[in-house]
Amino acid sequence: MQLLTNGYFYSLNKNNDIYKAILIDRDKIVDCFFNIPTISDVEQIDLHNKFIFPGFIDAHTHFVETGILSLGADLSLTNTVNDAIQLLKMTKPIDGIIIGYNFDQYNYDEKREFTYKELNSVSKTTPLFILRKDGHSCYLNEIAFNLLKLNPKTVGIITKNNKFCGILRGQANSIASKFFKSQIKNDGKIIAFYKAAELAINKGVTTVHAMLGDAKNDLSDLLLYENIKNELHIKIIPYPQVFDIEKVANLGYNLIGGCLLVDGSFGSHTAALMSSYADSPGNGVLYHSDSFWYNFFMNAEKKHIRVAVHSIGDRAILQILNAIEMAKQKHSKSNLQHIIIHFELTPDYILDKARELDVQLVMQPVFEYIWGGKGKMYEQVLGKERIMQTNRFRSILQRGLLVAGSSDAYVTPIDPLLGIYSAVNHPNPDEKISKLEALRMFTTNAAEVSGDENNLGKIDKEYIANLVVLAENPLATERIDKIKIEQVFINGMGLVLRGV
Numbered sequence: 347m348q349l350l351t352n353g354y355f356y357s358l359n360k361n362n363d364i365y366k367a368i369l370i371d372r373d374k375i376v377d378c379f380f381n382i383p384t385i386s387d388v389e390q391i392d393l394h395n396k397f398i399f400p401g402f403i404d405a406h407t408h409f410v411e412t413g414i415l416s417l418g419a420d421l422s423l424t425n426t427v428n429d430a431i432q433l434l435k436m437t438k439p440i441d442g443i444i445i446g447y448n449f450d451q452y453n454y455d456e457k458r459e460f461t462y463k464e465l466n467s468v469s470k471t472t473p474l475f476i477l478r479k480d481g482h483s484c485y486l487n488e489i490a491f492n493l494l495k496l497n498p499k500t501v502g503i504i505t506k507n508n509k510f511c512g513i514l515r516g517q518a519n520s521i522a523s524k525f526f527k528s529q530i531k532n533d534g535k536i537i538a539f540y541k542a543a544e545l546a547i548n549k550g551v552t553t554v555h556a557m558l559g560d561a562k563n564d565l566s567d568l569l570l571y572e573n574i575k576n577e578l579h580i581k582i583i584p585y586p587q588v589f590d591i592e593k594v595a596n597l598g599y600n601l602i603g604g605c606l607l608v609d610g611s612f613g614s615h616t617a618a619l620m621s622s623y624a625d626s627p628g629n630g631v632l633y634h635s636d637s638f639w640y641n642f643f644m645n646a647e648k649k650h651i652r653v654a655v656h657s658i659g660d661r662a663i664l665q666i667l668n669a670i671e672m673a674k675q676k677h678s679k680s681n682l683q684h685i686i687i688h689f690e691l692t693p694d695y696i697l698d699k700a701r702e703l704d705v706q707l708v709m710q711p712v713f714e715y716i717w718g719g720k721g722k723m724y725e726q727v728l729g730k731e732r733i734m735q736t737n738r739f740r741s742i743l744q745r746g747l748l749v750a751g752s753s754d755a756y757v758t759p760i761d762p763l764l765g766i767y768s769a770v771n772h773p774n775p776d777e778k779i780s781k782l783e784a785l786r787m788f789t790t791n792a793a794e795v796s797g798d799e800n801n802l803g804k805i806d807k808e809y810i811a812n813l814v815v816l817a818e819n820p821l822a823t824e825r826i827d828k829i830k831i832e833q834v835f836i837n838g839m840g841l842v843l844r845g846v
């Protein structure tokens with residue numbers, strides 16, 4: 347047994363109790379003390395007046411992809427197209443592919459995407475795959491494009507003068523992303539699991555919700571995880587990321603999806619909006635029909651399986667809410683709480699409908715930090731009026747909706763402290779939330795989304811001893827994002843943090 351003492355243990359229970367010591371037996375907290383007790387025959391660990399919170403939970407990650415991409419070229423480290431091209435030229439291929447990630451033209455001096463000539467200058471003999479930061483556009487050189495063998499009628503092949511210009515969006519981007527990921531061998535994916543786990547633990551994360559699958563019918567990543575899960579220090583809550591409800595039910599899971607796409611993203615102009623984008627014609631893409639989603643939710647309800655979908659634009663969110671509503675009318679006794687991931691552009695009537703249907707939300711506060719506010723990407727693509735309706739944390743909580751926090755890694759880094767800081771400092775003052783509310787997004791609320799509210803997300807008796815030790819109190823400092831993580835305990839075991 348271990349007695350962790352001389353710290354400020356923030357329980358985040360209903361009374362918000364703060365303990366001075368806790369007793370751990372193997373992986374469980376067995377007692378909590380308001381004063382430091384005298385107990386013999388236990389290992390005592392002095393935490394030197396640090397601040398201890400439940401281990402953070404990241405409720406939405408592309409986990410394997412995060413690990414794979416971290417081995418490629420991080421283009422957020424560059425400020426110009428030329429610098430990006432030079433970095434890609436120096437990047438070692440992964441299983442024969444040059445990979446770049448975190449590209450966002452809005453952060454570049456030129457404010458533009460790559461030309462086909464620039465992409466081909468990286469290599470004429472090795473396939474080049476660059477994923478845009480939002481994951482909804484990618485950039486290929488000629489050899490990579492030829493490897494894909496896309497049907498010319500595939501939606502999302504961007505052309506100039508009837509010739510491919512190096513950019514894929516929408517359906518074409520999805521095909522390319524799945525293809526190039528499939529080229530990574532299992533040994534590489536296992537390395538990716540460990541790398542992503544290391545990135546998470548170093549940021550105080552003890553549990554991640556991970557989408558494992560190809561968003562069609564391939565669950566090989568999930569099966570690979572099942573083979574190595576006991577070797578990973580971090581707790582992973584797997585989301586079978588396929589459309590095959592029967593297959594998921596037969597495997598014994600009660601949750602499907604995570605990033606089953608209803609629409610795309612704002613930055614790629616593929617998020618489905620009620621009205622046109624502010625900076626270009628069109629109002630985005632709905633990837634499936636109303637009847638498709640109605641039937642999908644109907645089948646999920648029959649199997650008593652919760653569904654988690656990616657839905658960003660107001661038109662896409664309304665499509666999903668309507669499908670859930672119709673399915674529940676057919677299954678009037680259903681108490682399933684389905685999950686909408688992102689839930690970004692939400693006028694009041696959408697918030698009210700979400701409350702009526704008792705959906706759960708998983709959102710990414712860092713999106714506002716990166717893209718929200720005056721002059722940033724949201725304003726450019728949506729206009730000044732609609733940016734007042736993005737990521738409405740205060741309005742959501744006021745309606746009693748459950749919202750959990752996440753990174754959407756690889757889209758943004760796994761970093762709950764930055765997420766908490768972002769929610770507290772929302773650029774729209776009406777949508778800011780308190781520090782405690784933001785902390786709960788990445789602890790108690792995230793645990794409730796996965797049905798783990800009785801064993802994760804709090805420091806209390808009978809809870810798993812997953813803890814993060816912080817150098818400063820996030821409830822008492824303004825620069826929450828700068829707080830140093832001193833230690834992480836997972837299943838009662840203190841882990842050594844490594845620089846990554």
